[in-house]
Amino acid sequence: MTSALKTEYLTINMxxxxxxxxxxxxxxxxxxxxxxxxxxxxxxxxxxGIEKLAESITWQGFVxxxxxxxxxCAMNSNLAYCMAVEKLMGMDSEIPKRAEYIRVIVSExxxxxxxxxxxxxxxxxxxxxxxxxxxxxxxEHINDLFEMICGARLTYNYICIGGVNADxxxxxxxxxxxxxxxxxxxxEQINRLISYNQIFIKRFADVAIVPxxxxxxxxxxxxxxxxxxxxxxxxxxxxxxxxxxxDFNVPxxxxxxxxxxxxxxxxxxxxxxxxxSIKIIRQCLKQIPDGETKAIVKSSIKPPKGHIYFRTExxxxxxxxxxxxxxxxxxxxxxxxxxxxxxxxxxxxxxxGVFIADxxxxxxxxxxxxxxLDR
Amino acid sequence: xxxxxxxxxxNGFTTVFEGMSITFATMFVRKETVQYPEVDITSxxxxxxxxxxxxxxxxDNYRGVLIxxxxxxxxxxxxxxxxxxxxxxxxxxxxxxxxxxxxDGKPVLNRFTQKEAIKTRALTRFDINIAKxxxxxxxxxxxxxxxxxxxxxxxxxxxxxEDLVLRFVSDGEKxxxxxxxxxxxxxxxxxxxxxxxxxxxxxxxxEQEKGAEE
Numbered sequence: 001m002t003s004a005l006k007t008e009y010l011t012i013n014m015x016x017x018x019x020x021x022x023x024x025x026x027x028x029x030x031x032x033x034x035x036x037x038x039x040x041x042x043x044x045x046x047x048x049g050i051e052k053l054a055e056s057i058t059w060q061g062f063v064x065x066x067x068x069x070x071x072x073c074a075m076n077s078n079l080a081y082c083m084a085v086e087k088l089m090g091m092d093s094e095i096p097k098r099a100e101y102i103r104v105i106v107s108e109x110x111x112x113x114x115x116x117x118x119x120x121x122x123x124x125x126x127x128x129x130x131x132x133x134x135x136x137x138x139x140e141h142i143n144d145l146f147e148m149i150c151g152a153r154l155t156y157n158y159i160c161i162g163g164v165n166a167d168x169x170x171x172x173x174x175x176x177x178x179x180x181x182x183x184x185x186x187x188e189q190i191n192r193l194i195s196y197n198q199i200f201i202k203r204f205a206d207v208a209i210v211p212x213x214x215x216x217x218x219x220x221x222x223x224x225x226x227x228x229x230x231x232x233x234x235x236x237x238x239x240x241x242x243x244x245x246x247d248f249n250v251p252x253x254x255x256x257x258x259x260x261x262x263x264x265x266x267x268x269x270x271x272x273x274x275x276x277s278i279k280i281i282r283q284c285l286k287q288i289p290d291g292e293t294k295a296i297v298k299s300s301i302k303p304p305k306g307h308i309y310f311r312t313e314x315x316x317x318x319x320x321x322x323x324x325x326x327x328x329x330x331x332x333x334x335x336x337x338x339x340x341x342x343x344x345x346x347x348x349x350x351x352x353g354v355f356i357a358d359x360x361x362x363x364x365x366x367x368x369x370x371x372x373l374d375r
Numbered sequence: 376x377x378x379x380x381x382x383x384x385x386n387g388f389t390t391v392f393e394g395m396s397i398t399f400a401t402m403f404v405r406k407e408t409v410q411y412p413e414v415d416i417t418s419x420x421x422x423x424x425x426x427x428x429x430x431x432x433x434x435d436n437y438r439g440v441l442i443x444x445x446x447x448x449x450x451x452x453x454x455x456x457x458x459x460x461x462x463x464x465x466x467x468x469x470x471x472x473x474x475x476x477x478x479d480g481k482p483v484l485n486r487f488t489q490k491e492a493i494k495t496r497a498l499t500r501f502d503i504n505i506a507k508x509x510x511x512x513x514x515x516x517x518x519x520x521x522x523x524x525x526x527x528x529x530x531x532x533x534x535x536x537e538d539l540v541l542r543f544v545s546d547g548e549k550x551x552x553x554x555x556x557x558x559x560x561x562x563x564x565x566x567x568x569x570x571x572x573x574x575x576x577x578x579x580x581x582e583q584e585k586g587a588e589e
Binding site for chain 1: 457459
């Protein structure tokens with residue numbers, strides 16, 4: 001009897017040009033009515049072979065390429081690569097203190113702008129377009145500040161091996177403080193606009209629950225992992241740069257609107273991280289010392305033979321750079337491990353049995369960025 | 376049961392009006408949109424003429440299209456080697472030993488060694504392909520005399536692909552440089568030949584003297 005009533009699954013494509021896939025990602029869905037039976041992500045549409053390109057260009061020449069790995073938070077990508085190379089050369093203790101502070105200030109600023117885009121895009125996927133516009137308006141101010149110090153609005157190439165490319169002016173520091181005073185109330189305002197909205201909460205709560213154990217099993221990182229209630233932040237647990245000297249909390253998911261580890265938890269972790277970043281920048285602006293901003297580095301460096309794996313906390317989780325050096329002017333092998341990729345790999349598991357409309361919520365809450373996913 | 380139903384309806388209404396209150400409030404906030412072609416965004420001052428928002432104009436260190444100051448360039452090819460995507464093409468030829476000067480006539484210093492820059496080769500070709508360029512600023516940072524630098528120009532539409540290659544050495548300049556290089560080479564060869572002849576004569580003389588002694 002059951003075989004006679006067997007229904008066929010309908011295979012449909014979602015993407016690569018779907019507006020909610022944030023770039024070009026394709027999902028092959030097997031659907032039973034409106035319910036997803038199987039979801040198969042197809043990645044690689046934005047693959048540019050950046051890891052292979054590294055093998056043919058100089059160590060310093062690769063820094064602008066790291067901007068393109070994740071253009072929503074280019075400063076953090078720059079920082080991850082430069083710190084890895086410095087560690088490989090054994091010069092990580094020579095970096096001037098002022099440069100370290102500037103690095104943390106700019107990367108936390110970039111974290112704010114990246115989370116603003118992530119939150120805004122998640123809202124937009126849910127049908128609320130207004131918060132996205134509000135966040136983009138605020139992001140323009142951060143872009144303006146970055147343009148002031150490095151001359152570019154998106155692909156900065158500001159952090160370099162040995163420090164930073166240019167010193168920051170006192171105007172930049174005062175304008176940053178001004179911006180933080182202006183931005184802090186706006187976070188709460190946008191929370192009132194969307195995050196505490198009952199309709200939005202009902203839409204996000206209890207969707208795509210990732211229990212803590214599953215999050216660790218699937219190797220989720222960053223806000224996605226913390227959204228599942230696992231308190232792990234590389235800035236706290238494996239500190240680098242000047243993070244041990246600043247005081248901040250690590251927000252985790254607590255099941256605010258429903259179950260621990262649902263979409264709303266991951267979303268709210270990002271909102272709270274914005275506030276923590278503001279706190280970090282305020283402390284750095286107070287503590288920043290005077291002095292040099294770049295250690296003496298040769299124009300063409302040759303790190304000693306060996307390999308290194310170094311990871312930093314970027315807005316999309318921990319970004320790790322594995323670099324093999326054979327003592328020549330360019331890396332022998334370079335591998336980038338990104339948070340978007342692990343976020344993507346859990347989608348087939350959590351998207352089983354949900355509505356197609358909820359898949360959009362899942363992608364939005366996992367904050368997948370296509371260029372970082374494919375490299 | 377019925378109470379929860381009406382509670383939900385009430386929640387739906389209040390939460391919508393909460394959000395709408397913020398949306399309406401922003402109608403009276405200063406507009407931040409820059410009406411780009413009408414507003415001149417190239418500097419802090421020009422943007423303030425027509426624009427009332429809080430965004431700033433372009434800073435002085437904006438990384439736009441690259442430009443070369445031919446007078447400062449010593450054709451050292453450092454920028455070509457630094458460029459990660461090879462968008463700069465340089466060819467050079469020998470020239471007379473000169474010291475490049477800036478606009479005020481002062482000699483240009485090498486930024487890294489603080490010595491006067493010396494030019495021994497002239498450019499015969501200096502092309503920048505702005506279609507390839509990714510505006511990273513590495514060439515500008517590496518240039519010892521500050522000849523290559525970014526401008527504030529950011530509008531890069533051209534009619535055809537050939538126009539996207541900026542040529543800083545004209546055909547006439549190239550011809551002059553090549554001619555001069557040939558002359559220098561000829562002079563050097565003439566010198567060499569004269570020197571060889573002198574040596575030959577000296578040798579012959581020596582031999583003759585030796586022969587006379589014997």
